[in-house]
Amino acid sequence: MMFMSKLRKAASIFRREEDGSVAIETVILVPILFWMFLTSLGIFHAYRQHSISQKAGYTIGDMISRETNPIDREYMEGAQKLLQFLTLADLNDTTIRISSVKYDEDQDIYLKEWSKVQGGSKGELSEDEVAGLHSRLPIMKDNEFMIIVETWVDYTPMFDIGLEQHDVVNFVFTRPRYAPRVCWDECD
Secondary structure (H helix, E strand, O other): OHHHHHHHHHHHHHHHOOOOHHHHHHHHHHHHHHHHHHHHHHHHHHHHHHHHHHHHHHHHHHHHHOOOOOEOHHHHHHHHHHHHHHHOOOHHHEEEEEEEEEEEOOOOEEEEEEEEEEOOOOOOOOHHHHHHOOOOOOOOOOOOEEEEEEEEEEEOOOOOOOOOOEEEEEEEEEOOOOOOOOOEOOOO
16 A cells, blocks of 8 residues: 555656656657648748749740741750759750640631640640640630740659659740741741
């Protein structure tokens, strides 16, 4: 019995004792706070990369819309290098596809004039894919041209917080500004 009363007394003193509780709380909370900080940083980085990639797509679309001379393979290489520079990605991790489409009001369809790809494994825009863009493109005048810039940039998360490696894909359309259309290599 004496042992039990001593044990109860020791347990009572232990429950009332508060020395060392700050150290225990610190051991519990610091890893949680560190994890929350890394998660916030990782999510911020992902949103930032998506935003930068989208702005790069708009910049390239605006650049092409101001062209009055035909563009060529060298221009495409320069556009891909600009995408790589603006997104701070490796050149091998970027792909750009530039296409010119024309609207036919009588048939209410978009027709591909030309489509070119630089980098990556994506192919040129097909006629079927152009037909599928009807809901993504604005209403246009008959025989009006539109430039479509599509970009793909590989994104790898900074930390393993549940985000996976994926392509940041952007789709930008712009009307030519200073000419009725942007031509590939030569205008007919």
